[in-house]
Amino acid sequence: MPASEALRRAWLATQYRVRLPRGGYAAIRIGAPLPAALRPLLVAEDEPWGFITAWNPRAQARGRAANRAAQRALLQALRERGARLRAGTGVGADGWREPSLFALGIDFDALDALAARFEQAAIVRGRGGGRAELREYV
Template sequence: MDNALLTVYRTTDYRVRLAPGGWASIHVDAALPAPLLALIGNRSWAFITAWNPGSQAQPRARNHAAQQNLIAALRELPRTVSIRPGLGVGVDWREPSFFVVGPDLNDIDRLAQQFQQFAYVHGLGKGAARLRLTSDRAPHGQAG
């Protein structure tokens, strides 16, 4: 993965739709906003998409179908407590996403690889949001 793509992932505004309306934004290496902390408690969470596998633009219909498959897979995970709609927002792009509470990293890693995503954002409880790389090639795991 090149540094430009890594920078895009790190600077994206990861927005989570709140139940009463509006959005809460997640930023890599920052603490979660209070409305999301109230939602997750001490559990693990992830912000993930199936949109544009391999960071390559895909037709809307293909992205939509992949996203439907991802939400079905998230619902089947035994530890899933909550799934909220999300939106990854970059300088000139947007990707529908999901904020999921409960699943562990192994489950999310597997789904990210299944849906050909190079990275996703995750955390645990009050800890900071972290960018996790999913490629089989180095670097793998936490993005430094």
């Protein structure tokens, strides 16, 4: 079943903020190139990356304790796959916030498998400095 238009619009309007090594953040936007401030984190010109969370499976609100436990499990799973990680936060136009992770060096198949494992409705992904794309699972 495809995502509702309202949900898709919300995803497209969201800033996918990645904490920078020296403070502040860079915001990934769907359809836009990877921000210049994040490009030095890449080890290859076409390296795959993803912005993913374990919070609120199937785009349905869930309690803080369950979300935190799932996020810790996602962090561990990404580390086991050798991803390099930066903390992130999805920030919606309406002020909604969701802790997330910016994962570098993890292929799209692995991202898809983790999104399925943590029942995510969508993730953001890309290659190198190219455009960020929305990957929907609903």
